[in-house]
Amino acid sequence: MNNNNRHLISILMENEAGALSRVANLFSARGYNIESLTVAPTDDPTLSRLTLVTNGNEQIIEQIVKQLNKLIDVVKLVDLSETDAIERELMLIKTKAVGEQRAEMKRLAEIFDGHILDVTDATYTIELTGRSEKLDNFLNAVEKDAVLEVVRSGTTGIARGQKSLHA
Amino acid sequence: MELITGAEILVRCLKEEGVECMFGYPGGAVLHIYDALYAQDDIKHVLVRHEQAALHAADGYARASGKTGVALVTSGPGLTNAVTGIANAYMDSIPLVVFSGQVPTALIGNDAFQEVDAVGITRPCVKHNFLVRDIKQLAETVKKAFYIASTGRPGPVLIDLPKDVTITKAEYHYPKKVKLRSYNPTVKGHAGQIRKAVDLILSAKRPMLYTGGGVILSDGSPELVELTQLLGYPITNTLMGLGAYPATDHQFIGMLGMHGTYEANMAMHECDVLIAIGARFDDRVTGKIDKFCPTAKIVHVDIDPSSISKNVQVDIPIVGSVPSVLRAMISVIRDEKLKPDAEALASWWRQIDEWRDVKSLHYKNSDTVIKPQYVIQKLYQVTEGKAIITSDVGQHQMWAAQYYHFDRPRQWINSGGLGTMGFGLPAAMGAKLAFPDQDVACVTGDGSIQMMLQELSTMKQYHTPVKIVNLNNGYLGMVRQWQEFFYQKRYSMTYLEALPNFVMLAEAYGHVGMRIEKPGDVEGALREAFAMKDRTVFLDFITDQSENVFPMIPSGGGQNEMLLAERDEMVSTHDEGMVLL
Numbered sequence: 002m003n004n005n006n007r008h009l010i011s012i013l014m015e016n017e018a019g020a021l022s023r024v025a026n027l028f029s030a031r032g033y034n035i036e037s038l039t040v041a042p043t044d045d046p047t048l049s050r051l052t053l054v055t056n057g058n059e060q061i062i063e064q065i066v067k068q069l070n071k072l073i074d075v076v077k078l079v080d081l082s083e084t085d086a087i088e089r090e091l092m093l094i095k096t097k098a099v100g101e102q103r104a105e106m107k108r109l110a111e112i113f114d115g116h117i118l119d120v121t122d123a124t125y126t127i128e129l130t131g132r133s134e135k136l137d138n139f140l141n142a143v144e145k146d147a148v149l150e151v152v153r154s155g156t157t158g159i160a161r162g163q164k165s166l167h168a
Numbered sequence: 169m170e171l172i173t174g175a176e177i178l179v180r181c182l183k184e185e186g187v188e189c190m191f192g193y194p195g196g197a198v199l200h201i202y203d204a205l206y207a208q209d210d211i212k213h214v215l216v217r218h219e220q221a222a223l224h225a226a227d228g229y230a231r232a233s234g235k236t237g238v239a240l241v242t243s244g245p246g247l248t249n250a251v252t253g254i255a256n257a258y259m260d261s262i263p264l265v266v267f268s269g270q271v272p273t274a275l276i277g278n279d280a281f282q283e284v285d286a287v288g289i290t291r292p293c294v295k296h297n298f299l300v301r302d303i304k305q306l307a308e309t310v311k312k313a314f315y316i317a318s319t320g321r322p323g324p325v326l327i328d329l330p331k332d333v334t335i336t337k338a339e340y341h342y343p344k345k346v347k348l349r350s351y352n353p354t355v356k357g358h359a360g361q362i363r364k365a366v367d368l369i370l371s372a373k374r375p376m377l378y379t380g381g382g383v384i385l386s387d388g389s390p391e392l393v394e395l396t397q398l399l400g401y402p403i404t405n406t407l408m409g410l411g412a413y414p415a416t417d418h419q420f421i422g423m424l425g426m427h428g429t430y431e432a433n434m435a436m437h438e439c440d441v442l443i444a445i446g447a448r449f450d451d452r453v454t455g456k457i458d459k460f461c462p463t464a465k466i467v468h469v470d471i472d473p474s475s476i477s478k479n480v481q482v483d484i485p486i487v488g489s490v491p492s493v494l495r496a497m498i499s500v501i502r503d504e505k506l507k508p509d510a511e512a513l514a515s516w517w518r519q520i521d522e523w524r525d526v527k528s529l530h531y532k533n534s535d536t537v538i539k540p541q542y543v544i545q546k547l548y549q550v551t552e553g554k555a556i557i558t559s560d561v562g563q564h565q566m567w568a569a570q571y572y573h574f575d576r577p578r579q580w581i582n583s584g585g586l587g588t589m590g591f592g593l594p595a596a597m598g599a600k601l602a603f604p605d606q607d608v609a610c611v612t613g614d615g616s617i618q619m620m621l622q623e624l625s626t627m628k629q630y631h632t633p634v635k636i637v638n639l640n641n642g643y644l645g646m647v648r649q650w651q652e653f654f655y656q657k658r659y660s661m662t663y664l665e666a667l668p669n670f671v672m673l674a675e676a677y678g679h680v681g682m683r684i685e686k687p688g689d690v691e692g693a694l695r696e697a698f699a700m701k702d703r704t705v706f707l708d709f710i711t712d713q714s715e716n717v718f719p720m721i722p723s724g725g726g727q728n729e730m731l732l733a734e735r736d737e738m739v740s741t742h743d744e745g746m747v748l749l
């Protein structure tokens with residue numbers, strides 16, 4: 002009951018000014034955790050899709066879901082952790098790349114299915130997508146000193162199979 | 169095609185919503201709206217003396233009448249003054265639509281004169297809010313606001329109106345209906361859950377009904393009375409639920425919670441099936457959560473899913489509106505001729521009557537100093553239990569709740585969730601405007617009354633004769649009580665020295681003032697005051713300074729750990745309780 006599980010919650014909201022602040026406000030006002038949050042308009046311009054990663058025990062997650070549903074702008078939501086879902090996060094990482102590091106870094110990027118997007122005589126900028134753990138693993142594999150900058154998008158996701166979330 | 173200004177559109181929308189009375193205060197950003205109000209006389213606008221009072225008055229009007237309350241304030245300080253009133257309505261789920269002026273759209277974000285982010289400031293304490301940037305959306309937004317405020321779990325909705333929107337012209341079209349794809353409250357309960365609940369309810373040996381503000385908000389009192397009498401079970405009400413079940417009926421065993429009766433709290437603690445209806449398991453009610461109803465299976469009926477299993481895990485949740493769900497329960501019971509366990513019930517009632525015999529509301533009266541409880545008892549007698557009673561916040565509020573027996577819903581109007589001192593007087597004014605022919609009394613204290621005293625002026629202007637029952641103990645009594653019990657009588661900042669002469673003050677505002685110092689004069693003064701039908705009378709009762717509210721469950725205590733007047737030594741509460749204070 003008390004184990005804090007990670008949950009990936011995907012929300013369809015009215016694409017209104019302030020909709021995002023309502024969600025962010027709710028989490029801070031009620032003391033819930035947000036690990037990451039991504040938001041963008043959908044194919045239907047009146048709707049935004051918001052994906053957030055949070056954690057808490059069963060009771061807290063139940064309250065989070067109820068409180069989110071209670072927001073007038075929330076059209077629908079799904080806890081993707083309860084279904085079989087595809088999760089993806091994008092990471093851009095700038096690393097040192099001098100001398101032997103250049104070959105080493107390139108090899109590592111390839112192993113992780115990354116792309117080198119920008120090259121200077123001293124750095125690489127690499128793009129990686131995947132589950133968050135994969136991105137973590139990459140960061141663990143790179144020698145610490147070599148990392149200059151890391152930008153992560155936060156996780157987003159979609160259910161597998163025929164089910165889809167729409168208004 | 170007729171083009172009219174945003175301000176005119178707004179006024180037409182309000183008429184269409186059937187608004188008869190609204191409360192507000194003007195300023196630069198809302199001048200166009202005030203000009204449009206000037207040009208009509210269908211809607212009565214009450215000019216308060218402080219925006220907080222506009223909100224409390226609209227709130228009192230809404231609680232008394234069941235209609236949605238309406239308030240209008242200007243931008244900047246007008247809006248910030250209103251925030252306490254908005255939060256107050258939010259905590260008690262009161263339907264309000266609040267209009268605030270805003271600087272012109274072109275200036276928003278520029279730190280313009282009297283600009284505040286109204287939508288941002290109020291976001292955590294409204295059910296929803298809107299900023300109208302486009303005149304074409306004004307009418308529809310108003311329609312949505314009234315719909316959202318008054319349906320589902322009610323609450324305040326704010327509409328922020330930039331000044332340019334109120335002067336721009338557009339065609340007027342008021343939608344007959346709104347449908348929001350993202351908002352669709354569940355009214356009808358799930359039949360399977362209702363069935364399960366009925367089975368559990370009828371299997372009870374020691375059943376208990378615990379009902380709250382949701383019954384009053386949904387006008388579900390007739391269904392509640394029918395169900396309760398059909399079952400023959402004991403019933404308790406929260407502070408917000410008083411009046412939903414007649415307090416003078418035998419099955420009513422008093423309010424529960426921190427200052428509830430011994431019998432109500434003991435019955436909660438010992439019951440085996442708890443039927444919670446439109447109540448939200450507030451911490452003033454549950455006490456320490458792990459000591460709450462330790463042996464009970466719980467059914468919970470509430471329209472807001474997030475109220476269910478928030479503080480206390482329940483066994484059978486039913487999402488739906490009180491009248492609809494209770495009607496369904498009654499049908500199942502009647503159709504199948506189901507009967508409660510008569511034998512078990514009889515012995516449960518014997519137990520409850522034993523608890524009743526403790527007479528937890530007994531207090532020692534005096535013939536030299538006025539006891540506050542005595543004033544409320546006399547108020548009850550003089551008004552024959554029929555007045556609308558509003559209250560401020562403090563000891564006097566608890567005594568009003570305990571000693572005035574409310575027999576009908578919407579008769580008891582108080583600030584429960586936010587506990588806002590200053591609520592009582594403007595709320596009384598609002599209630600009186602809703603029911604000009606009924607007696608309205610505001611029970612208050614010398615601290616609370618001074619928070620909204622300026623409204624005596626509004627009450628003169630609009631002729632809202634209410635009776636102000638000031639239980640003047642010279643202290644911030646409720647806080648003093650806690651300091652006596654839990655801070656070894658270190659009365660830090662709770663003694664109100666230099667109180668005004670309330671009699672002269674009332675007279676200065678054009679009302680009648682009376683000062684009552686002897687117990688023997690209490691009843692006569694009340695009779696005299698209530699005989700003055702068309703006057704506001706300020707009754708300043710000089711009461712026992714050291715009186716405390718009993719029974720009391722100290723924070724951190726269980727429902728069976730009650731302190732009764734004059735019998736129990738006050739033990740210093742545990743550390744955990746001190747945090748919960």
Ligand SMILES: Cc1cc2nc3c(=O)[nH]c(=O)nc-3n(C[C@H](O)[C@H](O)[C@H](O)COP(=O)(O)OP(=O)(O)OC[C@H]3O[C@@H](n4cnc5c(N)ncnc54)[C@H](O)[C@@H]3O)c2cc1C
Nearest residue numbers: 380381382386407408425426427446448471490584585587
């Ligand atoms: C000084 C002080 C002392 C207090 N002491 C006590 C005390 O001793 N005892 C006590 O009880 N309170 C006390 N209170 C009040 C307390 O703080 C809470 O306000 C109160 O207990 C809440 O009452 P409620 O559970 O009825 O909920 P409310 O706040 O009235 O909430 C109503 C509930 O009903 C639901 N609802 C709304 N509409 C519907 C519908 N159509 N159908 C179904 N459900 C609906 C809502 O979703 C909500 O869950 C005190 C307050 C103060 C200021």
Ligand SMILES: Cc1ncc(C[n+]2csc(CCOP(=O)(O)OP(=O)(O)O)c2C)c(N)n1
Nearest residue numbers: 562563564587589613614615616644645646
């Ligand atoms: C606006 C506001 N400020 C502070 C409080 C904290 N508070 C609760 S009761 C109380 C004392 C109320 O005193 P009074 O109105 O004289 O009533 P009494 O308790 O003496 O009956 C205070 C200060 C509050 N509830 N509201």
